[in-house]
Amino acid sequence: MSNLVHKEASLLEVKNLETAFSIDGAYYNAVDKVSFSIKPGQIVGVVGESGCGKSVLSLSIMQLLPKGNGEIRSGEITFEGVQLNQLSDTEMNRIRGRDISMIFQEPMTSLNPVFTIGYQLQEVLFNHMKISKGDARQKSIALLKSVGISRPEKLVDEYPHQLSGGMRQRVMIAMAIACQPKLLIADEPTTALDVTVQAQILELLKTIQEVNDMSIILITHDLGVIAEMCDEVLVMYAGRIIERSDAESLFYKPMHPYTELLLGAIPKMDEEAGMLSSIEGMVPSLKNMPETGCRFALRCPKVKPECSAVTPLLEEVEEGHSVSCILYETSMPRKGVKP
Amino acid sequence: MQVTTVKESQLKLKPVKSTSPWALARRKFLRNKLAMASLLFLIIVAILSFLAPYLTTQDIARINIGEMSLAPSGEHWLGTDKSGRDVFTRLLYGGRISLIVGISCTLLVILMGTVIGAMAGYFGGIIDSMLMRFTDFVLTFPFTVFVIVLNAVFFGKLNGLLVLILVISFLSWGSVARIVRSKILAEKENEYIMAAISIGCSPFKVIVKHLLPNVLSTIIVQGTILFATMIVVESGLSYLGFGVPAEIPSWGNMLSSANEPDVLQSKPWIWIPPALAITFTILAINFVGEGLKDALNPRSRR
Structure with missing residues (x-):
């Protein structure tokens, strides 16, 4: 998108969001200290493996967390100056569907x-x-x-x-755009569809976005979709944002080892057929999440001894490109983007 | 070329209006012969019962000493009972009471059970716990004892029939509430419920417009079973003498004269008609219920 867009005030601002689920009486953060903002007309992509907190993030914004065990523990979600997590259900109902709407993963249900x-x-x-x-x-x-x-x-x-x-x-x-919302949250809108239909749906979303001038949060685990659609990308791992950048530099210069591996896992047309590359291991479950240190340390090929001791911060390493990894902490003077 | 024209003509023949799930169920039900016959039987019973004043001129309450315990004849089609009252007339009027009690209890029970079950299932948490504990509490009342005591307390103060209906209903909604709750619990996990909330529907709207139509088939089937049960309950209580006040004929009341060995052994016309009426009505209701269950179940294909 043009630079002009980025200068406007943000439409949605998420600050230090912590969303937790209670398991056996204790709370575990599924979304951990996440901050980002979206400007009007921007398409922001959120990528990550399954279980990284992408959907929980979108449900937190919509205030649709399952009652009883899901809860926003701290942080702020500000939409057009209104703090959504302070609103009552009735007030939120007025916003849902009119100002913010959502498309779900499973069109069949x-x-x-x-x-x-x-x-x-x-x-x-x-x-x-x-x-x-x-x-x-x-x-x-x-x-x-x-x-x-x-x-x-x-x-x-x-x-x-x-x-x-x-x-x-x-x-x-059509239901989601009926009232011309300012923000559309698309939670893996094409995952359940076959490839040809996927392209059509994405095309449609992009057209509608341009016509209505709305912002979109596009949640996906398909990096191809990101490349095609998004202005800005948030890479999530285990409930945290580990890299944030514009779509182009993410693909040409991925910084976090996890992003590198994700990009490496995309099958390429020009390569010899062989084993598909994948990332070893799995996202740790909420209960087994390491308390200190980088949450990716267990699976990281570039892991250092201090990785499990120091919790890395999301820091702006280059103009518009932030990463949370100690490999980059010394490369630049500290410019903490978030605590 | 030939092929395409055939296809086009076929397309034109297709019905224009799309069939709703309800229309599909209706079609399935209409094809079920046993259920349709049972429904017809029930309708006839209902018409005969409710038109009783026009079908017979006999007085249901007047005791006629001159005509006690007469066997069936041209004048009294099903004979007379020990007080000289026409059995056929009493059978028709009795059907009225049985059906009224059955229908009103069923409606009340379904209403209470659905409201409480739906609220408990949808809201969950503390509301669920409180409503369900209340349900458990009501379900633990000893039914017969309770009805007998309440009837004794209110005897003569209120309309006996009304008391009976309210008491039976209040003691019976528990199981419906549990079933509705469990259905709602399963149904609310569907993505379209979240989609409904995400377009700004209030909880009331979500329950009434999105959840209840999806559990309605269960409620309807449950309703038919209840209807049969309620008639049995009413008959049973009346037979024991704790149901419908004695001056109003009901099938259960009529049956209670079979208490006497003399009637049971040598005057079968007094107790066989109401017994058969109860049996066939219950049977027909159950067949209709079974038919509805089949028709409303999307997995059954006939």
Whole structure:
């Protein structure tokens, strides 16, 4: 995106967010001291393996954490000057779907099987607008058209089971953009779709983003998607942001060993066929998370003895490129981005 | 070329309106012969019962000493009972009471059970614990003893039938609440529930509009089973003399005359009609329930 965009005030600001789940009475941070901000019109990608806290992060922003065991323990989520984690449920309901909306991973289960497509689309409109039934129907047809569905007049009266996965994801997108939100959180929107449909959906998201000038948080574990879509990338590992940069420099100059390995794991067309490279081991579970030191130390090929003793901070190493790894701490004068 | 034209004509023949899950279930149910026959039987029973004043001119309460314990004849189709009252007339009026008690208890029980179960299941946490402990508490009441005591307490002060309906309902909603709660617990994990919250639906809206329609099939099937149970409960209590007040005929009341060995052995026309009425009604309700269960289960294909 242009530099102009980056100078505006941020739309969403997350500061020191800690989201924890209670297991056997004790709390474990699934998202640990995460800070970032999103400017209007920006597409921010969040990548990481499964279990890195990407989805928990998005649920925290939407205040959709499972009641009872998931909880925001500290930190601030500020959206347009309003602190979302201080709002009551009723106040949050006014924001959800109107200012911030969300697309889910599984289009097959994200639509209610007992209602028609049109009914579910109109529900968003009725929730947030004063609109007559006839107008709502017209608007829902227009919305379906805008997400590239070819026979919207018929589709409004159909049920979810009559639609393919790609179509359902389009309907989900139509629902999400119905009230022209300022921020769209897309939680792995293409993971459940096949490759050709994936490209179409991404294309659609990008078009809608340009037309409506909204910001998108795109959660994915597909680096190809990131390269295609995003202005800025957050790499998450075990609940922490370990690298933050614009999409281009992340691909040309990955800094954190984890990012390097992630990029190395992408199969390449021009290489000899052989074993796919992968990262040894797994993300430690919440209960087994090392308390001090770098959380990637156990799997890191460049590990040093002090890695497990010193907790690295996310520091800006180059203009617009921050990384949290002790390999880079001495390379520059300390410029702590976050505690 | 030939092939494409055939396909196009086929496309045109397709029904335009898309079938809702309910329409599919209805079609499946209509094809189930046993369930349809049972439904027809129930409708006939209901019509006969509710049109009783027009079908017979006999007085249900008047004791007629001259016509005690008459065998079936042209004048009294099913004979008369020990007080000289026409059995056929009492059977029709009795059906009325049985059906009214059955339907109103079922509706009340379903209403209470659904509200409490849905709230407990959706909100979870402390609300769930409190509502479910209350449910356990109600379920531990000894049913028969409770009904007998309450009936004795309110006897003569309130409309006996109303007391009976309220007491039965209040003691029976527990199991429905548990079933609804467990269904809601499973259903609320679905992504479309989170999607509904994410478009700004209030908890009330999520429960009523998104969760309940998805558990409605269970509630309906549960309702038919309850309906049958409630008729049995009413008959049982009336047979024991603790149900419907004695002056109102009900199938259970009528059966209680079979207490006497003389009636049981040599005057079968007095107790066989209500016994058969209860049996066949319960059977028919269960067949209808079974049919509904099949029709509403997306996995059963017929």
